Amino acid sequence: MSTSAVRGLHHVTLVTGNYQVNSTFYVDVLGLRRVKLSVNQDDVYHRHAFYANPNATVGSTITFFEWPHLPQGYPGLGSPHHVAYRVKSVECLGLWYWWLRGRSVPAVGPFERFYGFSIYVRDPDGAIVEIVAPKEDMTVDYVRDLLSKRVEVDHLREEMKLMTFDHATLIGLDADLVSRFYEKFLGVSKWAGVRDDMGKAYLVAEDEDNNTYLHYMLFVDAEYGSIGTGAIHHVAFAVNDEQDQRTIMRRLNSARVPNSGVVDRFWFRSLYFRDPDGNLLEVATLGPGYTVDEPPELLGTRLVLPPWLESRRTAIEGALAELDSTNPARWPPNFPALPEDPEVYPLFPPRSNTLNT
Ligand SMILES: [Fe+2]
Numbered sequence: 001m002s003t004s005a006v007r008g009l010h011h012v013t014l015v016t017g018n019y020q021v022n023s024t025f026y027v028d029v030l031g032l033r034r035v036k037l038s039v040n041q042d043d044v045y046h047r048h049a050f051y052a053n054p055n056a057t058v059g060s061t062i063t064f065f066e067w068p069h070l071p072q073g074y075p076g077l078g079s080p081h082h083v084a085y086r087v088k089s090v091e092c093l094g095l096w097y098w099w100l101r102g103r104s105v106p107a108v109g110p111f112e113r114f115y116g117f118s119i120y121v122r123d124p125d126g127a128i129v130e131i132v133a134p135k136e137d138m139t140v141d142y143v144r145d146l147l148s149k150r151v152e153v154d155h156l157r158e159e160m161k162l163m164t165f166d167h168a169t170l171i172g173l174d175a176d177l178v179s180r181f182y183e184k185f186l187g188v189s190k191w192a193g194v195r196d197d198m199g200k201a202y203l204v205a206e207d208e209d210n211n212t213y214l215h216y217m218l219f220v221d222a223e224y225g226s227i228g229t230g231a232i233h234h235v236a237f238a239v240n241d242e243q244d245q246r247t248i249m250r251r252l253n254s255a256r257v258p259n260s261g262v263v264d265r266f267w268f269r270s271l272y273f274r275d276p277d278g279n280l281l282e283v284a285t286l287g288p289g290y291t292v293d294e295p296p297e298l299l300g301t302r303l304v305l306p307p308w309l310e311s312r313r314t315a316i317e318g319a320l321a322e323l324d325s326t327n328p329a330r331w332p333p334n335f336p337a338l339p340e341d342p343e344v345y346p347l348f349p350p351r352s353n354t355l356n357t
């Protein structure tokens with residue numbers, strides 16, 4: 001195995017309260033392509049939808065479990081903060097800003113980050129999605145000026161398309177603990193500590209081409225978040241093959257880190273475990289891929305089930321229809337407001353657990 005077993009992000013999985021609304025947002029508004037429509041293999045009467053860029057590239061896939069019964073989630077330890085997609089240029093960022101506003105999706109920005117210029121939206125469930133353009137040699141004033149000029153964007157232009165994830169951002173307590181965990185078990189050795197101009201500390205992992213793909217925002221007093229609608233359920237990293245995956249599993253086992261063992265997800269093989277802050281992580285193989293059961297042009301157009309669930313299709317389809325009848329789609333949704341700076345923690349006022357007496 002190479003020193004860096006992990007190849008960057010494979011997919012990121014979130015929770016939605018309504019598949020139809022979620023699909024409208026990610027396909028019609030964000031311009032992603034649905035590449036798989038299936039069910040949660042551990043909870044087969046609920047959907048699992050996958051969206052990706054037009055080429056269905058690994059590292060562009062955002063997936064959702066539909067769990068309408070869950071309360072709103074919120075970020076913290078064990079509940080990652082946000083995901084970011086990359087676009088080609090700040091000109092594209094300007095088009096996105098006005099495209100989103102034209103669809104009544106409140107976008108905020110631009111923000112100058114250490115990794116680029118960004119705008120942010122919340123999806124219908126409240127999950128934060130960041131869109132990042134490379135910095136090149138522009139100033140934030142230039143980008144601000146660009147975004148202040150209203151443009152009519154009546155369709156998603158080809159050049160605007162979201163490319164791959166730029167990063168996923170998790171919350172951690174301690175830089176040493178995080179970097180040593182990833183180095184020891186996942187072979188991630190290239191880390192940099194960054195402090196942004198607001199004073200927030202980040203630990204960022206870089207791949208072999210010096211692209212960052214994983215950010216940890218560090219807070220010594222962070223508290224546990226909660227997985228619910230609008231929360232990131234887990235973050236998956238790509239490994240080349242099952243051999244690399246088994247090497248990681250052996251390392252986890254030898255240190256007695258609880259893990260799932262290798263699980264066959266049909267489109268890839270998965271291994272699950274938690275980082276020291278309680279975040280659920282996965283390492284997933286590149287193959288066999290989404291086209292193993294559907295031709296490329298038909299990806300995501302019908303409910304597909306792994307072969308071992310086909311015999312239960314009637315019951316599954318019945319349960320999903322029942323779910324839809326009690327969970328109608330409403331569009332447009334009420335997009336939750338974003339905080340002034342979306343890269344903050346906590347995102348919501350702390351919840352009171354005091355009993356009313
Ligand atoms: Fe970010």
Ligand SMILES: [Fe+2]
Pocket residue numbers: 011013234236270282
């Ligand atoms: Fe996953």
